[in-house]
Every structure is written in structure tokens, then in C-alpha cells.
Amino acid sequence: GDVYKRQGLRICYKMAGSGYDYDVSTLSPEGKIYQVEYAMKATENSSTIMGMVCKDGVLLGTEKLIVSEMMVSGSDRRVYSVTKQIGMVITGLLPDGRCLIDRAKEESASFQKQYGIPITGKVLADRIAQFMHMNTIYLWARPYGCNIIIASLDEGTGPALHLIDPSGQCFGYFGCAAGKGRQIARNEIEKLGSKNLTCKECAFHLAKILHKCHEEMKEKKFELEMSWICPESGMVHQMLPKDIQKELEARAQETLEKEAMADVQSQIMKNINICLLYTSD
Amino acid sequence: RPPRSTPKPSSAASDVYKRQVHGDYLIDMESIDWSQPIRDGTTIMAVVYDGGVMLGADSRTTGGALIYNRVSDKIEPIHKRIFCLRSGASAHTQKIAQLCRLYIGQLGSELEETPPVYSAAKIIQSFIYNYKSFLSAAMICAGWDPIKGPQIYTIPLGGTLVRENIATGGSGSAYMSGFCDTHYKAGMTRKECRDFMIQSISLAMFRDSSSGGIIRLLDITKDGVSREYISHDQLPLKQNNYSQSCLLYTSDAADEGLGVDLGGR
Numbered sequence: 259g260d261v262y263k264r265q266g267l268r269i270c271y272k273m274a275g276s277g278y279d280y281d282v283s284t285l286s287p288e289g290k291i292y293q294v295e296y297a298m299k300a301t302e303n304s305s306t307i308m309g310m311v312c313k314d315g316v317l318l319g320t321e322k323l324i325v326s327e328m329m330v331s332g333s334d335r336r337v338y339s340v341t342k343q344i345g346m347v348i349t350g351l352l353p354d355g356r357c358l359i360d361r362a363k364e365e366s367a368s369f370q371k372q373y374g375i376p377i378t379g380k381v382l383a384d385r386i387a388q389f390m391h392m393n394t395i396y397l398w399a400r401p402y403g404c405n406i407i408i409a410s411l412d413e414g415t416g417p418a419l420h421l422i423d424p425s426g427q428c429f430g431y432f433g434c435a436a437g438k439g440r441q442i443a444r445n446e447i448e449k450l451g452s453k454n455l456t457c458k459e460c461a462f463h464l465a466k467i468l469h470k471c472h473e474e475m476k477e478k479k480f481e482l483e484m485s486w487i488c489p490e491s492g493m494v495h496q497m498l499p500k501d502i503q504k505e506l507e508a509r510a511q512e513t514l515e516k517e518a519m520a521d522v523q524s525q526i527m528k529n530i531n532i533c534l535l536y537t538s539d
Numbered sequence: 540r541p542p543r544s545t546p547k548p549s550s551a552a553s554d555v556y557k558r559q560v561h562g563d564y565l566i567d568m569e570s571i572d573w574s575q576p577i578r579d580g581t582t583i584m585a586v587v588y589d590g591g592v593m594l595g596a597d598s599r600t601t602g603g604a605l606i607y608n609r610v611s612d613k614i615e616p617i618h619k620r621i622f623c624l625r626s627g628a629s630a631h632t633q634k635i636a637q638l639c640r641l642y643i644g645q646l647g648s649e650l651e652e653t654p655p656v657y658s659a660a661k662i663i664q665s666f667i668y669n670y671k672s673f674l675s676a677a678m679i680c681a682g683w684d685p686i687k688g689p690q691i692y693t694i695p696l697g698g699t700l701v702r703e704n705i706a707t708g709g710s711g712s713a714y715m716s717g718f719c720d721t722h723y724k725a726g727m728t729r730k731e732c733r734d735f736m737i738q739s740i741s742l743a744m745f746r747d748s749s750s751g752g753i754i755r756l757l758d759i760t761k762d763g764v765s766r767e768y769i770s771h772d773q774l775p776l777k778q779n780n781y782s783q784s785c786l787l788y789t790s791d792a793a794d795e796g797l798g799v800d801l802g803g804r
Contacts, residue, residue: 373646373654374661381649414652414686 283397293401294394297424300403301350305336306439306471309347309407309419310447310464311432315457315488316409316417318347321439321468324479337485337497341366341376343411345485345495349437350404350424358406362386379410383420383428391426401425405436409495411487439471446470457488461498466510473514482507580749582711582740583613583624585681585691586723587704588732591760592681592689595736596624597711597744598752598768609752614766618643620759621659621682626709627696631676635666639680656682660692660700668698679706683759711743711750718742729758737769745776 278284279292286292307320320336336355337347340362348355365385369377386406393399401424408420421434433452435443446467452460461484468482484498484506498506583596596613599606613625615636621643625632639662646654660680667676681691693699693706705723707715718739727735737754744750754769 372642372662372665373658375655375658378650380651384649 281397282394282399282401291394294425297401297403301405301424301436302438304349304437306435306437306443306468307336307347307349307405307407308435308443308447308464308467309409309431309433310452310460311417311419312452312455312457312460312488315486316411316419317457317460317464317484317486318345318407318409319464319468319482319484320347320349321472321480321482324481331481335483337483339495340382342494343376343487344379344382345409345487347407348404351402352404354402355404355406358386358390358402358404361389378412378415379408379418379420380415380430382410383408383422387422387426387428390422390424394425407434407436409487411493417487442471443467457486458490461486461502462506462509465503465506466513469507469510469514580711580747581613581626581709582715582743582747582750583626583679583708584712584736584740585624585679585706586727586732586736587689587691588727588729590729591683591758592691593729593732593736594622594624594681594757594759595740596755597740597750598755599750600629601749611752612755614755614757616640617659617680618647618654618682620653620684620764621656621680622757622759623659623663623681624679624708625676626678627676628674631674632678635663635676635678638666639663653684655684655686656680656690656692657687660694664694664698664700667694667696671696671698677708679708681759683761689759709750711747714746715739715743738775741774741776744774
């Protein structure tokens with residue numbers, strides 16, 4: 259793009275916003291807030307996160323690139339427990355995400371202290387969404403550049419998922435995804451119909467979908483982080499036990515390879531048929 | 540405070556407020572000790588029965604020897620299916636109930652469903668416990684919610700929170716504790732519960748000077764809430780606190796014609 263010199267000191271590039279994107283308190287003539295859109299871009303190219311509501315519980319998962327061989331495995335955490343029965347996963351700018359998780363823990367603790375009952379997923383998601391939105395209206399703050407999925411299991415309402423984006427929008431879902439592989443993940447989730455499966459069965463599909471989302475960058479090493487709230491975990495938010503996760507990942511990879519082979523074979527068959535059509539006289 | 544010597548009713552026109560004529564008697568307002576805090580001396584009671592919970596209270600609010608309100612309502616609404624019973628200093632309990640209503644209203648709109656009775660009790664407890672050196676309040680919080688059904692929580696003076704199936708409170712509760720212990724049984728029907736409560740509260744009102752008036756009852760079930768009151772002439776044990784002229788009668792003038800029953804045995 260063109261380069262403009264501004265006030266002799268700063269250089270700015272002409273971007274889509276063209277003048278209405280300098281701070282978050284400006285609306286553009288089309289009615290968009292560009293800073294919030296830029297914050298959403300921060301999450302679009304980051305690790306995929308997803309969640310699924312099942313018959314008896316709820317699952318959360320994320321795939322993350324291993325940044326360095328020297329890093330202690332498990333120290334780059336994305337999935338956190340906010341209360342015993344609420345878990346959160348973050349993507350985008352990770353320090354922003356960690357700040358929100360801290361806030362969520364404070365909100366839950368103060369709710370429990372005042373009302374004597376554990377906070378429900380919907381109320382927590384609403385409060386975090388309001389908190390994130392607060393950063394999109396004042397001049398001196400910038401939006402949080404992360405997407406969050408909150409998974410919860412309440413006595414009254416059962417399993418629930420909420421996805422919050424940097425603008426502060428919060429919706430409840432049966433299955434949702436955010437990050438780089440969100441389109442693939444969303445298609446797969448729709449096809450799956452997780453509401454009729456148990457968490458145990460769905461965990462395999464979660465692993466498979468996360469591996470599928472990562473296919474474009476197969477060369478780069480990555481690892482999965484999965485968690486669930488279901489009878490197998492004692493109705494408490496817990497990371498998937500390591501042995502179960504390993505076994506599921508191995509099965510998932512096998513299945514994906516088989517499906518890939520089947521795809522290639524059917525392509526070959528199609529080509530052969532076309533050849534046969536042309537040779538017969 | 541040392542008792543005042545009986546002052547003469549002043550006759551100046553500006554002192555008219557100091558005189559009140561009540562029937563044939565002149566009451567000198569100055570001789571009444573206004574510094575006594577207004578209290579719900581009270582008998583309050585709540586019982587869980589099969590299908591809901593019933594709350595009952597007397598209706599006397601006193602300030603020292605003066606009855607401020609003989610038909611007061613000690614049953615405070617907190618939410619659609621949550622109510623509380625007040626005993627102790629009226630100002631304190633009314634304020635606590637008002638604040639509880641505020642917070643539970645907020646909780647109800649956040650949750651978008653019936654708030655739990657436990658939360659209302661917790662809020663009342665947090666006030667009574669944290670301000671116990673300033674307050675003189677003991678309350679019973681009762682109601683129905685979809686998860687736990689009918690519940691009663693007592694919060695006495697110190698700020699303990701206890702869940703019970705039958706709870707009594709106030710100065711009159713001591714006089715009916717024997718009766719309650721003997722005649723309470725779990726899982727009563729609505730009619731049995733109502734009769735049990737009317738009988739107990741009458742007994743308490745009969746003996747406790749800070750309790751009296753009418754019995755107010757409130758019934759909370761899944762389907763709704765209904766109120767009623769038992770007026771003084773329908774009480775099982777009749778009381779003689781409505782007639783001022785009873786002081787002029789001697790004990791053998793049990794005069795049915797005047798509708799006065801001295802309750803003497």
C-alpha cells in the first residue's frame with residue numbers, strides 16, 4: 259500500500275480502515291468498529307479451539323503448535339478450570355486470554371460468596387462477555403484479542419457451551435469452534451450430531467477433528483489439549499487422562515489415514531472408469 | 540433510665556399533641572417511653588409439609604409496653620416463591636429483608652429462573668453475621684425452588700444458617716416448643732400442617748405478652764402462594780387483649796354477651 263508520513267514522525271499504512279481505525283472509540287461510516295475487527299483477526303490465524311455438548315456432558319479441545327523442542331511439554335496451557343464444573347479454553351493473544359481466565363475465577367468466587375451457589379455457565383459467560391465488551395468502548399483501552407469457549411455443567415440446566423469473541427458477543431452453542439481451522443471443525447461438528455453421543459464416544463471424534471484441522475501444516479509438530487465434564491470425570495472439569503488421550507489420538511490418526519487412502523482410491527477408480535469409457539469402441 | 544414521675548397533662552393549646560383521648564381515658568403521650576426500640580416480639584413458625592411449606596406468624600409489634608401495630612405483617616416477600624419471617628427489632632429486619640429482596644431480584648434476572656432459597660438465606664445470613672454487634676434480628680427464610688423443593692432456613696441472632704423442616708422463632712417460640720416437639724410429624728398434609736400451626740401459634744400468643752393479635756398464614760407450593768389470616772375470634776385459645784374495659788371486670792364476670800372471654804380456667 260501507500261506510505262503516508264504523519265506529523266513527520268509516524269508512518270502509517272493505508273489499510274481497509276483508512277482513517278477510522280485509529281482507536282476503538284471511532285465508528286466507520288459503514289457502521290463498523292475496525293479495531294474490534296482487527297482484534298478478531300488476531301484470533302483468526304491462531305490455534306483452533308472447539309467444544310461439543312454431548313448427551314451426558316461437554317468436551318473442550320484445542321490443538322497447539324509446539325513452539326520449541328526445548329519447552330517443557332504441558333507448560334503452554336490453553337485449557338483451564340474456572341470452577342469445579344466450568345472450564346475455559348482460549349485462542350488468540352494468550353496473555354489476554356489468561357487475564358480473562360483470572361477475571362472469570364474472581365467472578366465465580368464472588369458469586370459463590372454472595373449467593374452461596376456455584377456460578378452457572380450462562381451467568382459467567384454473560385459477565386465475561388460484558389467485561390470484554392467494556393474494552394471496546396473506551397479510548398484508553400484496547401479490545402482483548404482472544405476467543406473463549408466456556409464449557410459448563412449445571413445441576414439445573416445441564417451441559418452448556420458459550421463462545422465469546424473480542425467484540426463481547428456471546429452465544430450458547432451445541433458445538434462451536436474458533437481459530438484457524440474453524441470452518442473444517444464447524445462442518446465436521448454439524449455432520450456429527452454430538453448431542454446423541456456420550457462424552458466417551460465424542461472424545462474420539464474431537465481428537466479426529468482437531469487432527470483434521472491441522473492437516474495443512476502436517477510437517478509442524480503439534481499437540482492436543484482436551485478436557486471434559488462428564489460421568490467419567492466425576493462430573494468435574496478435568497483434562498483427559500494422558501493414556502486415554504494417547505489412545506484416542508492414535509486411533510484418530512489411523513482413521514484419518516484410512517479415510518485419506520479411501521479418498522485417493524475412489525479418485526483412481528473414477529479416473530479408470532473415465533478411461534474405460536473412452537477406449538471401448 | 541429512672542422512671543419519670545407522673546407528669547400532669549399540660550393544658551396549653553400548643554401541647555395538644557401531648558394529650559390523646561381514647562375512649563374515656565386520657566393518655567398522656569409524654570409518659571410513654573418513646574426510646575424503646577420497636578420490636579416484633581413475635582411468634583414465627585415455618586413447617587415443611589408434603590407438597591410445600593407453610594409460614595405462620597402472630598401480628599403484634601411492640602415498643603416497650605405500647606403495641607404499635609396489632610395487625611402487622613411479619614411475612615415479607617423476597618421473590619415469587621421465597622418469603623421470610625421477621626423477629627427482633629423491626630427496623631433491622633425490615634431493612635435486611637429489603638436488601639435481600641434487592642439482591643435476589645438481581646440474581647433472578649441473571650439466572651432467568653427461580654433463584655434458589657439457599658441464596659436468599661445466605662444473603663440474610665451475611666448481614667446478620669457481619670453486623671451482629673449492631674443488629675438484633677433473627678429471621679426464618681422459606682420457599683420453594685425447582686431443584687430442592689420446599690426448604691426452610693433459620694438464621695438466629697448470631698448468624699448461623701441451619702436448614703430445617705420445622706423452624707420456630709421469636710419470644711413466643713419458647714412457649715410452644717413442647718407442643719411442637721410432641722405433635723410435629725414429617726410429611727403432613729396441608730390441612731394437618733395448617734391445624735398444627737394454628738394451634739401452636741395460639742398457644743404461644745396466649746402466654747407471651749409480646750405476641751398476639753391475629754395469626755397470619757402463608758402457603759408456598761410449586762403452583763403458587765396463598766395467604767390467609769385467623770382473626771382473634773376464631774383462635775382456638777381466645778385472648779382478652781382487645782377489650783380495654785376488661786380491667787373493670789372481676790374474674791367471675793365471664794360475660795358472653797359482651798364477647799369478652801377472660802380465658803380464665
